[in-house]
Amino acid sequence: xxVEMTMPILVVDDYKTMVRIIKNLLKQIGxxxxxxxxxGTEAFEMMKKRKYGLVISDWNMEPMTGYxxxxxxxADEGVKATPFIMVTAESKTENVIAAKKAGVNNYIxxxxxxxxxxxxxxxxxxxx
Amino acid sequence: MPAAEVAAQIRESLKSVKAADLKDPQxxxxxxxxxxxxxxxxxxxGSLDRSIHDEFxxxxxxxxxxxxxxxxxxxxxxxxxxxxxxGAELEAVVTDTEKATExxxxxxxxxxxxxxxxxxxxxxxxxxxxxxxxxxxxxQDLSGQRVSKxxxxxKHIENRVARFASTMGVHDADATEEERAEAERQNxxxxxxxxxxxxxxxQDDVDxxxxxxxxxxxxxxx
Numbered sequence: 001x002x003v004e005m006t007m008p009i010l011v012v013d014d015y016k017t018m019v020r021i022i023k024n025l026l027k028q029i030g031x032x033x034x035x036x037x038x039x040g041t042e043a044f045e046m047m048k049k050r051k052y053g054l055v056i057s058d059w060n061m062e063p064m065t066g067y068x069x070x071x072x073x074x075a076d077e078g079v080k081a082t083p084f085i086m087v088t089a090e091s092k093t094e095n096v097i098a099a100k101k102a103g104v105n106n107y108i109x110x111x112x113x114x115x116x117x118x119x120x121x122x123x124x125x126x127x128x
Numbered sequence: 129m130p131a132a133e134v135a136a137q138i139r140e141s142l143k144s145v146k147a148a149d150l151k152d153p154q155x156x157x158x159x160x161x162x163x164x165x166x167x168x169x170x171x172x173x174g175s176l177d178r179s180i181h182d183e184f185x186x187x188x189x190x191x192x193x194x195x196x197x198x199x200x201x202x203x204x205x206x207x208x209x210x211x212x213x214x215g216a217e218l219e220a221v222v223t224d225t226e227k228a229t230e231x232x233x234x235x236x237x238x239x240x241x242x243x244x245x246x247x248x249x250x251x252x253x254x255x256x257x258x259x260x261x262x263x264x265x266x267x268q269d270l271s272g273q274r275v276s277k278x279x280x281x282x283k284h285i286e287n288r289v290a291r292f293a294s295t296m297g298v299h300d301a302d303a304t305e306e307e308r309a310e311a312e313r314q315n316x317x318x319x320x321x322x323x324x325x326x327x328x329x330x331q332d333d334v335d336x337x338x339x340x341x342x343x344x345x346x347x348x349x350x
Contacts, residue, residue, distance in 0.1 A: 017229050017230070017233070020233060021233070024233070024236075024237065024240075028240075059318075059319075060319055060321065065319065067317055067318060068317065089322035090319075090321070090322075091322070091327035091328045091329045091334075092320050092323070092328050092329065093328070093329050093333075093337065094318055094320075095320065096329060096334050096337045097337065100337065100338060106338060107334050107337075107338055108331070109327045109329065109330070109331050109334055110322075110327075112331070
């Protein structure tokens with residue numbers, strides 16, 4: 001089944017510039033229905049109110065990190081099935097493995113480009 | 129009254145009793161023993177006074193050396209000048225970088241939404257936007273200079289603190305409870321930050337890890 005291009009996507013990052021970069025890249029790919037949150041706490045509250053087709057989250061944020069958000073999402077019956085991509089400068093192997101264990105669907109290391117984002121999104125949500 | 133003075137007074141008293149030409153042999157013997165006791169006490173208190181005196185001299189010299197070393201550390205200069213200036217420079221770097229990125233992204237977004245109906249107008253728009261993007265890249269020069277100043281200040285402080293620690297033979301105290309808790313949190317949440325010199329695990333290797341099943345990953349650590 002083809003991906004609905006109007007599906008809502010949640011971008012979580014505490015740096016406004018990075019949110020803007022990701023939103024621009026998503027727009028270039030064809031997704032314009034994008035919400036933003038500045039940390040895990042805000043993101044989780046938003047996820048409880050709106051059903052998102054994909055979450056793209058940074059790792060290192062305060063007060064709730066992206067890793068904690070991922071764990072919280074996977075432990076919550078209401079939102080546990082939401083596809084989750086980590087986009088982060090945390091590039092140690094232990095981070096990738098921890099994220100995989102916690103249930104991340106894909107992992108992008110910063111800096112990245114539109115091609116990488118599109119490829120990982122396709123792998124997670126299907127062709128578009 | 130100092131111990132040596134007390135001993136001297138006792139000795140004087142004994143001398144005057146002896147000089148009184150006493151005939152009682154037992155009293156003479158007692159006085160002789162008292163004399164010996166006084167001499168012994170004088171030697172004892174004398175050595176005690178000297179060791180305390182030496183100890184105080186040593187402490188005073190250590191305090192003077194510590195004061196000199198702290199002065200060499202120039203803590204007021206560090207607290208009032210170097211650290212605040214370094215902080216202000218770094219804040220300026222963040223602000224300049226943000227402003228430049230904002231400007232560059234706005235130019236790029238405007239270009240992406242520009243309509244290329246009239247090629248000549250479109251080319252003029254692109255050229256003008258590119259010039260503004262290039263102009264905005266000049267933030268890198270300023271930021272580079274600001275960061276260099278911060279690095280110089282940090283090296284200065286590092287040298288002073290290292291010299292102080294080495295001269296005074298300072299050993300690091302254990303981490304505070306708060307520091308231990310923060311280190312534990314960083315460790316638990318895998319907050320390592322960006323690696324020096326680019327990603328520690330390249331995207332291709334990340335993809336390989338993501339493609340592996342959990343058992344295969346676990347076996348890498350057996």
